[in-house]
Amino acid sequence: MNFERGTTNRAREISLKWISENLTDSKEVISLGLPEYDDRFDAWRVPLHHQNGKKVHLGEIKLNNQAESIVGFTEVSLIKERIKKIKDHKPEKAQKRRKTLFQPAAIPNQVILGNSLNVLSDFPPDTAQLVFTSPPYFNAKPEYSEYVDYQDYLDFMGEIIKKCHEILSEGRFFIINTSPVLIRRTSRNTSSRRLAIPFDLHVIIEKMGFEFIDDIIWAKPEGAGWNLGRxxxxxxxxxxxxxxxxxxxxxxxxxxxxxxxxxxWNLRNHHDPQLVEDSKILGDYDVTDIWKIHPGHSKIHPAVFPDELAKRVIQYYSFKKDLVLDPFGGTGTTGRVAQKMDRRFLLIDNEIRYFHHMKNYFEQLEIGGRVDFDIHESFQIK
Incomplete structure (x- = not known):
């Protein structure tokens, strides 16, 4: 739809007049965002922001398709309540801005046997530029991991996520692969229990200082889950x-x-612009948030994710030479794929079988760069 040159200005004028009439006591702290035409509803929308330096969203005004009259708006009482909340909130102490990204520490590829809670404490900020992991599923497979109860599991995960946050570079991504877990019934007179692990972890992850970006659905072929009996x-x-x-x-x-x-900002202030250029995604890519990938299989580990899943995550959410962290390294899928894609890796696991498996694999490679293997002082044989 074509609009005359003054349509945007008209939308602003009408919106400012509405503010003066309906929010007289607050008009000094309200600013207008960019008026935009919403083709889904054939209408104009004008965002309302708070002038506190961060442009906190207060609501919006909706106008007809020619921006001649108001046809809707956020409730005045709700806008006032949001303004009051901002006024009552004590601003956090301003942090000194970094002019450029810290150049990542020259940490080599590492495989460490030990408890991630202890191991991660040894690494400084800006160690990792991507965290990608699939944590143990609460008591779903006793041969893999067991916890006292579900809250114990969530508390443990919260501590791991906190440690990851501490050593992840500013503005970089934390990606976790999970699914609901079925706890089998204990007798014919009891019901099985299904735990919504992704949604319980979401609350914890946000509390630890992360912002939710996307929920990508990994779809397996039909019949892949039939062996669970559900x-x-x-x-x-x-x-x-x-x-x-x-x-x-x-x-x-x-x-x-x-x-x-x-x-x-992460793109413009990268320490090596050529790496940003070399990391561009060329050719086909995943347009939607549904990724169709066959599951992975391993004779050693009961819950591996496929190389293809790791490949897509690493390609979309990191630059070449970045360090990719997996605090639940398992058999080393994340590290194996990261190395092939010219990234560094840090793998941690507390299971000695997996450590030896990863050590044997990486030691047999003729190329791929240096890999350090270490048994952390926190390691205890189960």
Whole structure:
């Protein structure tokens, strides 16, 4: 739709008049955002911001398709409540801005046997430029990991996430692959229990200083989850209330370390512009938030994610030469793929079998650069 040159100005004028009439006591702290035409609703929208330096969103004014009259707006009482909340909030002490990104420390590829809570404490800020991991699923596979109770598991994960936040570079990404877990029933007279792990972890991750960006769905081929037994009873009986779909998806949850800087800042202030250029994604890419990938398999580990999943995450969310951290290294998928994609890696795991598996793999490579192997002082044989 074509608009005359003065449409934007008219939208501003009408919006300012509405503010003067309806928010008289607060008009000095309100500024207008850029008026934009919303083609889905054939209307103009004018954002309202608070002039506190951060342009906190207060609401919006909606005008007709020619920006001639107001057809909707955020409730005045809600706008006033948001202004009051900002006024009552004590501003945090301003932090000194960095003019440029710190050049990543020259940390070589490392595989460490030990408890991640202890190991990560040894590393300084800006160690990692991407965290990608798939944590243990609470008591889903006892041979892999067991916790006292679900809260114990969540508390443990919270501590790990906090440590990752401390050593992740500003504005960089924390990506975690999880899915709901079925806790099998203990007897025929009890029900199984399904834990919404991704959603419980989401609350914890945000509290630890990360901003939610995306929830990418990893979709496996139909039938991939049939071995779990979920849905078999419904297939046989077809009774209402018994329906349970076979799970063939997992959540790849994407977060960014909170910062007042846009992602462009990470691009413009990178210590090596050529690496930014060399890391561009060329050719086909995933347009939607559904990634169709076959699951991974391992005779050593009961819950590996596929190389292809790691490849996409590393390609989309890091630059070449960045260090990729996986605090639950497992059999080394993240490190193996990172190395192939010209990234460095830091893998940590507390299971000696996986440590030896990773050590054997990387030692047999003829190329790929130096890899250090270390047994942390915190390691204890189970």
């Amino acid at each position: 849905g078999r009873r419904f297939k046989a009986d077809r009774n209402a209330l018994q329906y349970k779909p076979v799970p063939v998806t997992e959540h790849v949850m994407v977060y960014r370390k909170k910062t007042d800087k846009l992602i462009d």
